[in-house]
Amino acid sequence: MAGWQGVSEFVAVAEVNSFTVAAKKLGTSVVQVSRKVSALEQRLDVKLLHRTTRNVALTEAGQLYFDQCKQLVEGLEEAELAVMQMQREPKGLLRVTAPVTFGEQHIAPLAHEFLKHYPQVSLDLNLTNQTLDLVDNGIDIAIRLGRLKDSSLIAKRLGDRQLYVCASPDYLAxxxxxxxxxxLAAHQCLISAMDYWRFREQGNERSLRVSGRIRCNSGLALLNACKAGLGLVQLxxxxxxxxxxxxxxVEVLANYRDTREGIWAVFTPNRNLSAKARAFVEFLAISF
Structure with a gap:
C-alpha cells in the first residue's frame, strides 16, 4: 500500500532523533531509511524533519504527522504480535464438522476434553452427515470417515474403523x-444412503448391491431395525x-470383512495452520 511506505521509517527516526539509531532498530541501513523518509516527504510535498550533521528534529508538520502515525505504527505492531501469538498459542474460535453419530460418540467428548486443556479456545461443532465445503463454511477441521475422494485438502489419519454385517439372533433363527x-440376495438388507455393501473376497475388494424393505440415512435407525429382527445391516x-x-x-460373513477404513482429520493446505487447529488435530491423533 503506497500510503504506508516510509511511515515506519519516519516514526522510528522521530522517536530517537537519529537515522543511525533508527536504522539499527529496524534492522536496515541508514541509506535505506533516509531514502524512504525522503520519498515520504516528496509524496506528501512537505518537510517532516530538520536534518543537520549533528542531529535530527521534527518540523511543525512533522510533529503533527508523527503524533498521528505513531498510533498507527503501534497499532500495526500490536496486530502483528497478536497474530504471531495466535500462531504460537491455541486461542480463538475453532470450527469443526463431523458425521452425526461418530461426532456425538467420539468427537464431542474429545472436543470437550480439549477445551479443558485450552481455556482460550471456543468451539463451534457442526454435526452433519453432509460433506461441507471447508472454505465456503469457514471450517477449520473436518472429520471424515472411510475412503476420501480426491481433493486438494490435507488429510491426517487419526485412526480406523471396521465394517461389520450383523443380524439379530431372532432374524437368523x-x-x-x-x-x-x-x-445376501435371499435376505432382507437394511440399506443406508448407498445400496451396496463392501467386502473382501479372496484378497480382492468386492462391492455388492443389496436390497430390502427399509432404506434410511440414519445409522442408529438401521441399527434399531436390525435389533428388531427386520434384516441384516452393514455398519x-x-x-x-x-x-x-x-x-x-451376531456378526455374519466375517470371512468377507473389508479392510479397515481410515478416520481422518481434513483441513485446507495452509502452511500457517492456526495453533488452535494444529493442537486439536494433534490432540485427536493422540486420543485415537
Missing amino acids: QHGTPEHLDD PDYYVQESLHSGEL
Whole structure:
C-alpha cells in the first residue's frame, strides 16, 4: 500500500532523533531509511524533519504527522504480535464438522476434553452427515470417515474403523445365516444412503448391491431395525460393538470383512495452520 511506505521509517527516526539509531532498530541501513523518509516527504510535498550533521528534529508538520502515525505504527505492531501469538498459542474460535453419530460418540467428548486443556479456545461443532465445503463454511477441521475422494485438502489419519454385517439372533433363527456373499440376495438388507455393501473376497475388494424393505440415512435407525429382527445391516464398529459384545447382535460373513477404513482429520493446505487447529488435530491423533 503506497500510503504506508516510509511511515515506519519516519516514526522510528522521530522517536530517537537519529537515522543511525533508527536504522539499527529496524534492522536496515541508514541509506535505506533516509531514502524512504525522503520519498515520504516528496509524496506528501512537505518537510517532516530538520536534518543537520549533528542531529535530527521534527518540523511543525512533522510533529503533527508523527503524533498521528505513531498510533498507527503501534497499532500495526500490536496486530502483528497478536497474530504471531495466535500462531504460537491455541486461542480463538475453532470450527469443526463431523458425521452425526461418530461426532456425538467420539468427537464431542474429545472436543470437550480439549477445551479443558485450552481455556482460550471456543468451539463451534457442526454435526452433519453432509460433506461441507471447508472454505465456503469457514471450517477449520473436518472429520471424515472411510475412503476420501480426491481433493486438494490435507488429510491426517487419526485412526480406523471396521465394517461389520450383523443380524439379530431372532432374524437368523427365522431366515437362516448367510454363509456366502451370494446368499445376501435371499435376505432382507437394511440399506443406508448407498445400496451396496463392501467386502473382501479372496484378497480382492468386492462391492455388492443389496436390497430390502427399509432404506434410511440414519445409522442408529438401521441399527434399531436390525435389533428388531427386520434384516441384516452393514455398519461401522462404533455402531454395533456394544450389541455384538452383549449378544444382542451376531456378526455374519466375517470371512468377507473389508479392510479397515481410515478416520481422518481434513483441513485446507495452509502452511500457517492456526495453533488452535494444529493442537486439536494433534490432540485427536493422540486420543485415537
